[in-house]
Amino acid sequence: MVVTGVGAVTPMASNAPDTWKGLTEGRSAVDYTTLFDASTFPSTFSGQVRDEALIDRFAGDPVLSHAGRNVKFALTAADEAWADSGIAEAAPQPHRVGVYLGAGEGPPDWVTSGRIFGSAWTGEEIDKEKFFRRAVELLDKHRELFQEPNMPAGLVAARFNARGPNMSCLTACAASSQAIGEASMIIRRGDADVMIAGGAHSMLHPFGLGGFNLLTALSRRNDDPRRASRPFDRDRDGFILSEGAAMLILEDLDHAVARGAGIYGEIAGYGTTGDAYRVTDMHPEGRSARAAMRMALADAGLPPEKIDYVNAHGTSTAVNDRVETVAIKDVFGDYARKLPVSSIKSMLGHLIAGAGAMEAIACLLAIRDGVIPPTINYENPDPELDLDYVPNEPRSARLDYCMSNSFGFGGQNVVLIIARHLL
């Protein structure tokens, strides 16, 4: 099945073309967090979506004004992808259009939460009854309902009258890659002709940022945010928490061709495995990451040497970048030396549930434009990591097949093979 529309809201820009432009120019979208005062947190910077006009656009809507940033990103990106695909003109049958998102929960109302907890705190514990009463009194009931992780999928379906299969998953960093893979399977099976697939997330709040800092997962390069995300570099020290959304319109090939749709490329293969190792760490040899890559290649019917580019998970953590390198070498053997591998997280940071879909879009646009986005901030090679990470500068290349890796916290590994559409 093919991709006929893309849309994105990222820290780089509130649309896919400008995000892509920034990626091909090697720009960093990381800066100090202003959504709340994070100056005392171990990490004071993030990939924040700075487009307040986007948020304000929903202010007048009686329903959506209650929804969190994640929902607004999701709908904006979905709007862009839908328009980009031109599918509305074909008036598809609603039951043949579905939605599959890797969508995170909405951000909590931390201001009101503070007041509720404050009322209920006895000095030693929370008085549960007082907590309940204050919560009922103070929280916005619509806003609370909108925080549920399935709301973006329901709202996207409502927006486009998509009455077909509807699913939402939340396998952490792999979620929106998984959504794309599963959505492609739904089309392959014949249960839908069109799937809106992608993801959205915003964990940029005190509890999300705090939670990741407690895990020591985030970079603490507070004196130089733009150079903090440095996948595969010797001095990498963690990922950058970012927010955003990315959406793709997946379509059955015949359906797309019949309406003369523009085609970005194909989802040619999908692999999904679980580390079953530890919730805190990847398996040191990436046994299940390797298996997911092999599964995706097998699903696409491709030998490893056909892959022209790997869009890495590349979070800039000590462990991921090492294990991912080991796994790539295992799967690709000697060919790994010739294989360009880059991480756009070096520029965008980590969109968590939204990351995989943005990376799939990057592969599609790389194929279309013949440009591989770089891994920026690559200054000091790590002696253990000796692949070609496309350091710092974009590179021209004809790409037919890309591999996109997404390895989630908790061990879910998802790999997509994204291909040029050959007529």
Add this chain to the structure above:
Amino acid sequence: MGRRVVVTGIGILSPLGLSAAEHFERLAAGECGIAPISIFLSPDFPVRFAGEVKGFKANKFIKNRKSIKIMARDIQLAVAAADLAAAAAGVAEDTVEAERFGVSMGAGFIPSELDEIGVAIAAGLDGDGELDTALYGREGLASLFPLWLLKYLPNMLNSHASIECTALGPNNCITCGNAAGLLAIGEAARVIERGQADLMLAGGAESKVHPLALARLHMNGKLSPAADLAERGARPFRPDRSGLVAAEAGAVVLLEESSHAEKRGVEALARVAGFASSCGGQLFEELETDGRAASDAMAAALADAQMDAADIDAVFANASGLAEDEDEAAAIARVFGEGKAATTSKAAVGHSMAASGALEFATAVLALSRGLLPGTFGAEEALDGPIDLVTAAREDEFGAFMVNSFSFGGQAASVVISK
């Protein structure tokens, strides 16, 4: 496709018991698992009842004991149920190929235990009782243990289950609100059908017995205020219904490719014959699913199973005591004609949200394999209306059931099981 999917193991932790057998036997005997809620003790509190899993001690079920303290209750229920299902199906680490054995779990948003996060937030409040995030960053974070976030992530249900059962295959976490558990099972069946796995642990777990979760439900008008919920149950479909009863549960089944099960010499309890999902496609003020998504999903599941309306002996309904139960009844009538038998365990065990569809599915499989259709607790006489609400348990050689599960976000899921 050629690959058929069967159920070879079931694990249940519900308000009616700590095993599949106990849950089903007590349900069929007409018992009720709804009781006065343990976390609120004041008389006349707005929430007085819940369906709690009583006496659940994670360390009696979970082998990986060291991890229990970093598992929220929802996760503990999921892992324990997964263990029970795998054991019931005779699956042990050395008897199946780990890479062909995956996990698909339905989960919801898991709120932090209040005392845990309370210490941290309290340290971040300024003189006016407002959360000062800079103060929280400096003083509050230090009160939380390093793995705090991992204790509450929804994908940790399937992560921990995969570690516990050594399942390295396809792994997903479905977060589709109340429909999550049934959707997780449907999707797991698809994974096996398309050849990416031979076995899948599939189901869901959730605990809504938490002050924040209950506050959200209460504010949105979902909870029943009735005083006799423990005696008469939640009252799905009935004219005197007044809302749902919040509950918790863990329900996981082992799905297996049928020839794989034969080779292992294990009994197939039921076949997953059909599955479909749909969405409301219309934004109502309260975002409730409209009847159309329900009948669309049911009709599509029936078609997927290549069955006729007459082939389905009964529908295990989504209905939980909310006003929209009548939309489901109307939808059932649209698909099956009037008078189709319908039952739901929610009358007796309440609504366990992300677990509910999986629990209903597991109950339906047990009903099919034992030839015993449980009644809907508290339903004393037949309803006036388009469905035949099962009041007392019925014995028969049933051929097929349908299971429904709908979310507050508009998602509708339907699965057909057959002998």
